[in-house]
Each structure stands twice: as C-alpha cells, then as structure tokens.
Amino acid sequence: MKEENRQEKSDQAAFPVVGIGSSAGGVEALQALFSTLPSNLKATFILIQHLQPDRPSMLVEILSRITKMPVVEAKEGTKIRPGQAYMIPPNKFLSLKDDVLTLTAPVVDGIRMPVNFLFRSLAKEKGEASIGIVLSGTGSDGTLGLREIHGVGGITIVQDPSSAQYGQMPQSAISTGIVDHIVPPEKIGELLGRYVQRVPLLQPEAPASTIEPVVQPVLASLKQATGNDFSLYKTNTLYRRIGRRMNVLNIQQPQQYQRYLKEHREEAGLLFRELLIRVTSFFRDPGAFKELKEEILPRLFAKRPDEHTVRVWVAGCSTGEEAYSIAMVLDEFSRTHGRDFSFQMFATDLDEPSVEQARAGFYPLDIAADVSEERLHRFFVSENRGYRIRKELREKIIFAVQDVLRDPPFTKLDLLSCRNLMIYLTLDAQKRLLDTFHYSLAPGGILFLGSSETIGIRKDLFETAGRKWKFYEARPTQGYPVFQTDAHMLIYRLRPPGPVVGQPKELAAREAARREILDYFSPPFVVVDEVGGVVYIHGQTGRFLEPAPGGPRFNIYDMARKGLRGGLHAVIHKAISQKTETISEMTIRAESGRVGVRVRAKPLSGAEGLYIVVFEEVIPPEERAGDGREAAGGDDQRVTELEGELRRTREDLQTMTEEFQTAMEEQKSTSEELQSSNEELQSTNEELETSKEELQSINEELVTVNSELEEKVRQLGRAESDMKNLLDSVSVGAIFVDTELRIKSFTADIKAIANLLPSDTDRPLGDLATNLRDADLSEDARKVLETLQVREKEVEIRNGEWYLMRVRPYRTTENIIGGVVLTFNNVTLLKKAAEEAASVERIKAAGDFARASIDTMKEPLLTLSEDLRIVSANRSFYRLFDIEKGSAEGRLIYEIADRQLDNPELRHLLEQVLPKDSFVEDYRMTSTLREGQQKKLLLNARTVVTSDMVRLPFILIGIQEENGPAIKSSS
Numbered sequence: 001m002k003e004e005n006r007q008e009k010s011d012q013a014a015f016p017v018v019g020i021g022s023s024a025g026g027v028e029a030l031q032a033l034f035s036t037l038p039s040n041l042k043a044t045f046i047l048i049q050h051l052q053p054d055r056p057s058m059l060v061e062i063l064s065r066i067t068k069m070p071v072v073e074a075k076e077g078t079k080i081r082p083g084q085a086y087m088i089p090p091n092k093f094l095s096l097k098d099d100v101l102t103l104t105a106p107v108v109d110g111i112r113m114p115v116n117f118l119f120r121s122l123a124k125e126k127g128e129a130s131i132g133i134v135l136s137g138t139g140s141d142g143t144l145g146l147r148e149i150h151g152v153g154g155i156t157i158v159q160d161p162s163s164a165q166y167g168q169m170p171q172s173a174i175s176t177g178i179v180d181h182i183v184p185p186e187k188i189g190e191l192l193g194r195y196v197q198r199v200p201l202l203q204p205e206a207p208a209s210t211i212e213p214v215v216q217p218v219l220a221s222l223k224q225a226t227g228n229d230f231s232l233y234k235t236n237t238l239y240r241r242i243g244r245r246m247n248v249l250n251i252q253q254p255q256q257y258q259r260y261l262k263e264h265r266e267e268a269g270l271l272f273r274e275l276l277i278r279v280t281s282f283f284r285d286p287g288a289f290k291e292l293k294e295e296i297l298p299r300l301f302a303k304r305p306d307e308h309t310v311r312v313w314v315a316g317c318s319t320g321e322e323a324y325s326i327a328m329v330l331d332e333f334s335r336t337h338g339r340d341f342s343f344q345m346f347a348t349d350l351d352e353p354s355v356e357q358a359r360a361g362f363y364p365l366d367i368a369a370d371v372s373e374e375r376l377h378r379f380f381v382s383e384n385r386g387y388r389i390r391k392e393l394r395e396k397i398i399f400a401v402q403d404v405l406r407d408p409p410f411t412k413l414d415l416l417s418c419r420n421l422m423i424y425l426t427l428d429a430q431k432r433l434l435d436t437f438h439y440s441l442a443p444g445g446i447l448f449l450g451s452s453e454t455i456g457i458r459k460d461l462f463e464t465a466g467r468k469w470k471f472y473e474a475r476p477t478q479g480y481p482v483f484q485t486d487a488h489m490l491i492y493r494l495r496p497p498g499p500v501v502g503q504p505k506e507l508a509a510r511e512a513a514r515r516e517i518l519d520y521f522s523p524p525f526v527v528v529d530e531v532g533g534v535v536y537i538h539g540q541t542g543r544f545l546e547p548a549p550g551g552p553r554f555n556i557y558d559m560a561r562k563g564l565r566g567g568l569h570a571v572i573h574k575a576i577s578q579k580t581e582t583i584s585e586m587t588i589r590a591e592s593g594r595v596g597v598r599v600r601a602k603p604l605s606g607a608e609g610l611y612i613v614v615f616e617e618v619i620p621p622e623e624r625a626g627d628g629r630e631a632a633g634g635d636d637q638r639v640t641e642l643e644g645e646l647r648r649t650r651e652d653l654q655t656m657t658e659e660f661q662t663a664m665e666e667q668k669s670t671s672e673e674l675q676s677s678n679e680e681l682q683s684t685n686e687e688l689e690t691s692k693e694e695l696q697s698i699n700e701e702l703v704t705v706n707s708e709l710e711e712k713v714r715q716l717g718r719a720e721s722d723m724k725n726l727l728d729s730v731s732v733g734a735i736f737v738d739t740e741l742r743i744k745s746f747t748a749d750i751k752a753i754a755n756l757l758p759s760d761t762d763r764p765l766g767d768l769a770t771n772l773r774d775a776d777l778s779e780d781a782r783k784v785l786e787t788l789q790v791r792e793k794e795v796e797i798r799n800g801e802w803y804l805m806r807v808r809p810y811r812t813t814e815n816i817i818g819g820v821v822l823t824f825n826n827v828t829l830l831k832k833a834a835e836e837a838a839s840v841e842r843i844k845a846a847g848d849f850a851r852a853s854i855d856t857m858k859e860p861l862l863t864l865s866e867d868l869r870i871v872s873a874n875r876s877f878y879r880l881f882d883i884e885k886g887s888a889e890g891r892l893i894y895e896i897a898d899r900q901l902d903n904p905e906l907r908h909l910l911e912q913v914l915p916k917d918s919f920v921e922d923y924r925m926t927s928t929l930r931e932g933q934q935k936k937l938l939l940n941a942r943t944v945v946t947s948d949m950v951r952l953p954f955i956l957i958g959i960q961e962e963n964g965p966a967i968k969s970s971s
Contacts, residue, residue, distance in 0.1 A: 023137025119145020
C-alpha cells in the first residue's frame with residue numbers, strides 16, 4: 001500500500017478499531033478478554049467467531065453479562081462507534097468500508113477464512129489505527145490478515161498458545177514473526193488501554209518533530225548490530241516504523257528508545273524486520289498476474305527462440321509468495337501455449353529467516369483465499385495444517401539472501417519483478433535501483449513493479465509495456481554499463497567507452513593476486529548434498545560437468561559428462577555411507593582425446609549433510625599400466641580400456657543392486673503397511689456410517705434438550721455472577737474441595753498460597769504445589785472429613801509471611817457434607833506486632849536491670865549501646881574520672897573525661913574482642929589522668945543476653961584499679 005495513502009488513512013482515523021478472531025475455545029478466551037477490558041476504552045471492537053452457519057449464536061448475550069460495553073450483532077450498513085462491540089452473524093463475512101459495516105455471503109469454494117477477510121479490510125481502511133487479535137482456535141485463519149495489519153503499522157496481538165484450549169490459530173500467527181505481543185487473554189485489556197490512549201500520537205506530524213533527532217543515531221546502532229544500512233529509506237517511513245516500535249515497547253521519549261536499542265541487542269533484529277515491511281501474498285493484485293499471463297508473456301516470448309532459457313529475478317521476495325506465483329504463471333503459460341521452454345528463477349531478500357521460509361515452501365491453510373482450487377491441486381501438496389509447494393516447482397527457484405541496493409545483481413534477465421520496495425526508498429535510491437534493474441535486464445526484458453510505483457525518473461531506460469499494471473520494457477542504450485562503489489551502494493551508470501576508474505592500485509593488485517592464486521592452484525570442486533544437489537561450484541568444471549538437457553536441474557549426477565556419471569555416483573555414495581574420503585580414477589573423452597580424472601569425495605567439515613567433490617586431471621590409468629615397459633599396442637590398449645570400464649561398471653552395478661534391494665525391501669514393507677491400513681480404513685468407514693445414523697437420531701433429541709438447557713444456562717449465569725461478586729469481595733484466600741479432596745473452585749486471593757489456574761480444577765489437593773512451609777493441606781483436610789471438627793493453625797509461607805489457616809467441613813443446603821473449605825487469612829502484621837511488643841518488653845526489662853545493677857555497685861560501672869555510646873554510668877564511675885554526673889550519657893566512651901579512655905587497649909577490647917566473644921574478664925589497660933599520671937585499670941565487659949539467648953544491643957563494663965600482680969584476661 002502506498003505510503004501516502006496510509007498517511008491519509010491515519011489522518012482520518014479518529015479512533016482505533018480492534019478486530020478479534022477466534023474459533024474453537026474462543027468463547028472462553030473472549031470472556032477472559034472482555035472481563036478485564038477497561039470500561040472507558042474509546043475503541044470499536046469487531047468480533048469474528050467461527051459459528052455454525054445454520055444456528056443463531058448466543059455470544060452477544062454471553063458477553064453482555066460480563067462487560068459494560070454494548071455488544072450487538074453486526075448489521076449491514078451500521079456506522080461503527082467507539083465504545084461498542086459488533087459480533088459477526090452466522091453464515092456471513094464481515095468487513096469495514098468508510099467506517100461502515102458490510103456483510104457479504106461467505107466464500108463457497110475452498111476454506112472459509114472470515115478472520116482474514118476482516119483483518120485485510122481493517123488494514124486497508126484504518127491503517128495504523130487497526131489492531132488485530134487472534135485467540136484460541138484450530139487452523140490458521142487470521143495469519144495472513146495479521147501480516148496485512150502489521151505491514152501498515154497496526155498492532156498485532158496473539159493469545160499465548162499455552163493458555164488457549166486450541167493453540168493452532170495462535171501458533172500459526174506466531175510463526176510469521178510479525179506478532180507484537182503474545183499474552184494470555186486476560187492481559188490483552190491492559191495492552192489495549194495503553195494503545196488506545198496513544199493513537200492520537202500516531203498522526204504523521206508528531207514523529208517528525210519528536211523522532212527526527214534520534215533517527216541517525218538509531219540507524220547507526222542498527223547498522224552496527226545487523227550490518228544493514230537503512231539511510232536510503234524515506235524519512236517518513238523511518239519515523240513511522242521507529243515510532244511503532246516505541247509504541248509496542250511503551251516508550252514515550254525517542255531518547256529512551258535510543259538507549260533501549262543500545263542496551264538490548266535483540267531489539268536491533270526486531271527493528272530490522274520492522275523496517276523490511278514484509279507484506280506479501282500469493283497473486284497479490286490478481287489483475288496484474290492476469291495481464292502478465294495473457295499479454296506480457298506472449299509479447300516477451302515472441303522475441304525469444306524456442307530453445308531459450310528464461311531467466312527471472314524476484315527482488316525483495318520476502319517469504320516467497322511472489323516468486324512462486326510468477327513460477328506458476330510461467331508453468332501455466334508453457335502448458336497453454338505448448339512451449340516446452342525452461343526457466344531459471346532467482347529470488348532474493350535481505351531477511352534470512354524469510355528466505356529460509358521461502359525455500360521450505362510451506363504456507364498456512366488460509367492461502368486458499370488467494371490461490372484457486374485448481375492451482376492448489378496442481379502446485380501444492382497438502383500437509384499437516386498447511387500446504388507445501390511441490391518439489392518440482394521449488395527446485396526451479398534459487399532463493400538467496402541479498403541486499404539489492406549493494407550486492408551485485410543478476411544479469412541477462414528476461415523478467416525482473418520488484419514490487420512495493422521502491423515506495424519506501426528515497427528518490428535518489430529509486431533512480432540508482434532502476435539503473436541497476438536496467439543493467440540486469442536483457443534488451444526487451446520486462447520490469448514488473450508494484451501498483452504504486454513508477455519509472456518516471458528513468459523514462460530514458462524503460463518504456464511502458466502494460467495497459468493497466470506496471471510493466472516496463474528495457475530500452476536499448478548507448479555505451480556499456482559500469483558499476484562503481486560509493487558510500488552507499490553499487491551505482492549503475494552508462495558511460496561511453498573509455499578508461500574506467502577502479503580501486504586503488506594496492507587493493508586491486510592484492511585482490512587480483514588472491515584470485516589468480518586461488519584459480520591457478522586450487523582444483524575445481526563442487527559441494528553437494530546427500531542426494532547430489534549442487535550447493536556450490538568453484539573453478540572450471542566444464543571438462544567434467546555440463547548443464548543437463550530439459551528443465552534446469554542442479555544435480556551433479558545429471559550434470560556429469562559421459563564416462564564419469566556411473567563412477568561419480570559410486571564414489572559419492574561410498575563417501576556418504578562410510579563418512580570418509582573416497583578416491584576413484586576414471587577416463588572421459590574430451591576434444592583433445594582421452595582424459596584421466598581423479599575424483600575425491602569426502603564429508604565437508606563443519607557442514608552437516610554436505611560433501612565436497614574434487615576433480616583432478618591425471619594421466620589415464622591405461623597409459624600408466626606399463627610402468628617401465630614399452631607402451632602396449634593399439635589392441636592391448638583397447639583391451640585395457642575395456643577392462644577398466646568393465647570393472648567400474650561392475651562396481652556401479654553392485655552399488656545400484658544394493659540400493660535397489662534396499663529400496664525393494666522398504667517398498668515391500670510400505671506396501672504391507674498400506675494394505676493393512678486400507679483394511680482398517682474400510683472397517684472404520686463402515687463403523688462411521690453406522691455412527692452417523694445414530695448421531696442424527698441423537699442430534700434431534702439434543703435440539704430439544706438444548707432449548708431447555710439454554711434457559712438453565714441463563715439462570716446459572718446470574719447465579720454465577722452473584723457468586724463471583726461475593727468471592728471477589730472477600731479478601732480471603734479459599735480453596736473448595738470435594739469429598740475425594742479434588743479442587744472444585746478457589747478465590748483469587750489464594751495466589752499467595754498456591755498459583756492456581758482455572759485448568760487446576762479437579763486436580764487432587766495432594767498434587768498441589770504450595771508456598772507453605774511444614775504444612776500438609778491434604779492431611780488436614782482428610783482429618784476434618786473424618787472428625788467433622790474445625791481445625792485452625794498458623795502457617796508460614798516461603799517469603800516469611802504468616803497466615804491463619806482454617807479447615808472446616810463444606811455443608812450443602814441439605815446439610816450434607818460435600819467436601820472441605822480451606823481458608824487463609826494473612827496475619828503477618830499481627831504476628832510481627834506481637835513479636836515487636838515482646839522485644840520492646842525485653843529491652844525495657846534489660847534496661848531496668850542494667851540501671852539497677854549499676855546504681856548498687858561500688859565499683860565504677862557503665863552501660864554502652866551497640867554504637868559505643870554511654871547509656872548510663874554510676875557515681876563511682878564519675879568519681880574515678882572526676883567528671884560531672886550525667887555529663888557522659890549519650891557520648892562516645894572515647895570522648896569523655898578529656899579522652900582519658902581513648903587508647904588502643906580499650907578500642908581493641910570493644911571493637912575486636914567483644915564482637916566475637918560474649919564476655920571478657922580482667923582486661924588490663926592504662927589510662928592517663930588529667931594531671932598526667934597513669935592509672936592501671938582492669939576491665940570486665942560483657943554483652944547483654946536474655947534467658948532465651950537473645951542478644952540485646954547493650955554492653956556492661958565494670959572498672960577497677962589494678963592492685964597486686966597482673967591478672968591474665970580470658971574470654
């Protein structure tokens with residue numbers, strides 16, 4: 001879609017539109033989503049649920065009970081309004097046009113894909129204001145539609161497959177790599193609230209002023225991380241794509257995103273794929289492919305000889321849909337016009353994962369909306385949950401990773417398709433790209449562009465070839481093409497004959513020498529896979545290999561020259577089976593006579609499944625047979641040659657015989673299995689016919705029962721709502737179990753005890769992994785069932801919180817014991833408050849004790865806090881150090897009495913000894929008095945410990961003057 005058109009759509013988008021698609025299991029997912037949806041969300045919701053075509057849906061009524069948002073069934077011509085939800089009616093397709101709902105009859109042929117139908121219309125109408133959501137379901141409906149929404153800058157959200165009853169639809173969407181968020185349905189409401197608030201910020205004027213300052217630093221970081229330079233992209237495209245990543249990451253400021261990009265390496269890859277804008281589909285713009293088949297190809301082939309090999313290049317192939325579409329058209333044209341021509345197609349893209357997906361050729365079921373049933377049958381093979389391109393068509397296309405702006409192009413092309421790439425590039429880059437395309441095309445070759453692209457700036461190189469769609473024919477030009485490297489890319493220029501300015505002399509010489517040495521000394525070789533498919537070719541292999549007649553086949557066995565094929569198969573087969581190097585010598589006929597060839601085959605180290613085959617010219621074996629003797633006569637030489645050929649033929653025959661026997665055994669085994677399966681299928685079919693008749697009878701009865709049950713469902717719905725409100729209003733975690741101790745229900749607050757999910761219903765209580773320490777819920781519940789007595793105790797969880805657990809019998813309204821109820825009240829604060837109160841009492845008692853002890857002692861005593869400040873001191877202490885009573889309290893012990901106690905011995909005692917030992921007795925130290933006299937003191941010190949061995953933050957110190965002999969300290 002043209003960038004300017006998307007801008008207009010964005011300007012017109014006053015509010016976002018959310019498309020939601022679901023199938024099997026979608027009702028539960030929709031309920032989970034709408035139950036958490038903000039009530040004031042200014043967005044429109046359009047719901048697509050796969051419904052039975054002949055039966056009315058109850059989804060409108062079901063969703064209306066759980067959300068305040070009006071939910072109505074969609075009607076033709078309804079003008080959508082924000083804050084409302086519209087449900088698709090049965091047997092209809094729903095789309096949006098100019099904010100008006102349009103109902104159409106469903107597609108009869110192929111698989112019905114109503115979700116894709118809606119998503120594509122949202123992408124076209126709402127652009128960046130479109131949001132696509134895929135919920136639980138089978139199949140792949142919605143996958144292609146999400147790609148369209150992502151391509152125009154919308155938001156894509158998918159339910160986490162692990163939370164879905166059926167995960168095929170979410171998994172199919174996730175496999176595209178374009179999903180922005182993968183979350184459970186209950187988390188989607190929060191995301192939608194964030195996006196809807198930011199939709200006004202997505203107007204085109206906003207990014208230019210806010211994002212522009214960081215664009216170049218962001219591109220520099222992206223180039224450093226990925227090696228790709230996007231500086232040639234249009235600035236508006238860069239603004240929008242960077243702004244979209246900011247929106248997905250909930251980043252408000254561009255500078256924040258710049259930092260985020262540097263700090264999170266994975267973001268560079270996501271931004272890289274974001275800028276590629278991989279929007280594609282099979283036969284996109286069907287009218288263009290019709291014109292290609294009916295008008296362009298006949299015009300092209302009228303100028304080509306019958307034996308001509310058509311060369312095609314699809315640039316920017318993304319995941320391969322465009323390339324395969326052109327290949328199908330070429331094949332159909334060949335069949336229709338009886339032209340058995342061969343074609344060689346190259347398809348390239350910058351994104352390696354996309355190229356790998358294109359090579360695999362596997363696509364979801366919903367491509368049936370774009371590919372006719374006839375083409376599906378001819379070109380595809382149905383596999384599990386999808387379609388795969390047939391091998392014969394896949395082998396005609398070579399997929400490769402290539403930067404079309406910088407890497408050398410393919411040449412001598414008859415058809416070059418590059419659709420919807422140039423619209424994202426600057427005018428200068430478009431001009432250079434058109435120059436490159438003209439260089440690639442042969443005279444009269446066709447350039448196929450997108451519907452919004454033109455060659456207006458290079459009309460001198462192309463002329464219009466299509467009546468309606470963008471087909472252009474390459475004009476012949478004067479001079480010859482030359483490629484030059486500049487700061488950005490390879491530039492194609494037409495120059496008259498003359499000297500060409502090349503690389504600096506030193507670089508040119510070094511490169512030329514490297515190539516010369518490699519070509520001169522390295523023998524030609526080919527890298528092949530296990531089936532002989534050619535992966536890489538080096539050197540001049542023309543003496544040994546040649547293109548195979550017919551369609552292009554890159555298989556070494558098909559390309560081997562006469563005389564080499566049988567022996568080549570044997571030596572490669574031996575290398576594959578024995579996983580070692582094998583060597584064989586053969587003789588081939590060339591223009592210069594008989595040539596000996598030594599073939600070496602061995603596994604390629606570091607590449608699983610690949611093998612290297614090296615060709616070396618040697619003297620033919622028969623010419624070396626007479627070593628040291630005269631050459632044999634002509635007849636003897638011929639006999640020797642025939643004997644060598646016979647020996648190699650026998651070896652080849654032996655190898656082929658072994659392979660044939662193995663294949664026959666496998667075929668026989670497969671035949672027996674198929675025969676057995678066929679008999680089982682016949683028996684199963686007969687049983688199914690009988691079951692079908694029984695089901696028809698049962699279905700008639702169920703219709704009657706269903707009408708009665710619907711009324712019951714409504715009554716139960718009201719009762720369920722009352723019960724839900726009651727349980728949500730009680731801030732107590734509760735688990736309800738039956739008499740077999742299986743979980744029946746639980747409240748939301750139980751998550752602190754056990755992370756229960758709705759899927760845990762009917763699990764045995766004993767299997768539940770809880771956060772409790774030393775508690776057996778199953779045993780407690782069993783004892784309550786046995787005694788019918790309430791049990792109550794305090795339990796601790798792993799994070800240290802405490803709960804009061806009550807286990808009581810569950811009694812029905814008929815006073816029948818129906819199980820057990822376990823409730824949990826958080827009592828952490830109460831328990832901590834009690835512990836703190838007890839601690840305060842202990843501290844107070846210790847303080848009273850310390851003060852009383854100090855006052856009654858005659859020797860100097862004092863109490864210190866943990867930070868060595870004096871809490872209290874007795875009179876003897878003040879007299880000993882001759883200081884005023886009360887002046888020492890609150891001060892460090894080292895600061896009092898003119899720092900008489902500030903000495904190394906005391907510091908050692910208090911700071912090193914006591915922290916390790918609980919007490920020290922008769923510790924000797926010397927104190928210097930004010931008069932300069934020194935007084936020898938003995939200290940007794942101990943920390944305060946309660947009777948229950950709790951250490952309190954106090955230190956008791958007793959001091960006495962030393963008399964008599966010294967006494968040793970102990971601890």
